[in-house]
Amino acid sequence: MDTTFLFESPPDSPSFETFPTLLCRNLVKEYVSVLPEVHSFLETMAGQQKPAKVKSLHFQALQFTPSLPGSAPIRGLWEAGGYRLTAAYQTSIAYQTGYHFHLEEAGLPDLYISERPAWSLPFRQRRLVERLLRTKRRELKNAALQGISAWQEQTEAARDSLLRQAIKTFTSLPWRPVRRKEILAIADEDQHLAWQLLFGYRPEAIRFSFPEGVGDEQAFIQKYFLKEVPDPLECSKKLWASELCSVPAPVRLAQGGKTGTIEWPYTRLILEK
Incomplete structure (x- = not known):
């Protein structure tokens, strides 16, 4: 499904699209293609005179070693594309630091990355992660x-190759599939971390502006967002309680040499009025 309408159109577009524009658009497209509920929401958005727009993307990152920021793999991509760190702050979660990135390019969302150091985990969970x-x-x-930072100087073939590599960084799991007992043990301590180990560096949440012209706003919210969230593992209720939409998705797991699945809350679409 085309998600171009979810982004503001810059007044003066270059002859080719910038790296941040293409990466944001592809990440949102991949993110919202996972579940039919999201398709239904976007189809409604596409029909609005003033549909919702993507305001921000949210990511999770674990700091693996004290000397290397856990957000480095994804920060480097965004910074090479022109995003700059505008704020760093302590979140409400113990030991977790939040980073806010912004790009002076019309129509592109802000980025938020939450990072927790591995040393702050209890011994059992830390050993599992290690x-x-x-x-x-x-x-x-x-x-x-470096090629991304010099995007406008690249050939079309080079830009295509760099974009594919960047998208893969976010959409393919950077480690082996997690085992069921591992993810349950980690979720007991930190459900944000559990989410990252299951889904890699995909955006954990997408924040939208509230669409105009939907008529009955309360009915719209109830139709698409205020749903009973299935909680088969009883480990996601606290994390997702404040969000407007949370739908479980099947995730690959390693089980006795085979690949199984587990249902885990995946979609977080946040409407901002």
Whole structure:
């Protein structure tokens, strides 16, 4: 489904689309394609005279070692594309730091990255994470980030290659599939971290502006957002209680040498009035 309408159109567009524009658009498209409920919401948005617009993307990151920020793999991509850090702050979660990134380019969302150091986890959960991260793949090389920073100088083929690499960083799991007992143990301590280990660096939440012209706003919210969230594992209620929409999605798990699935809350679409 085309998600172009979810972004503001810049007044003066270059002859080619910028890296941040393409990456944001592809991440949102991949994110909202997972569940039919989201398709229904977007179809309604596409029909509005003034539909909702993407305001911000939210990411989770675990700091694996004291010397390397856990957000480095995704921060580097955004910063190479022109985003700049505007604020760092302590979140309501213990030891967690939030980072706010902004780009002076019309129509693109702000970015929020939440980061927790691995050393702050209890011993059991920390050992589980350390074993999992031994399978972590390598990040994009400096040459790729440099190419992104010089986007307008690249050939069309080079831009296509760099964009594919960037999208893969977010949409493919950077470590082996998590085992059921591992994810349940980690969720007992930090459900944001559990989400990241299941879904990698995908956006954890997308914040939209409230659409204009929907008629009965309360009925609109009840139709698309105020739903009873299935909670088969009883480990997501607290995390998702303040959000407007949360729908479980099947996630790959490693089980005895085979690949199984687990239902886990995936979609977080937040409406902002």
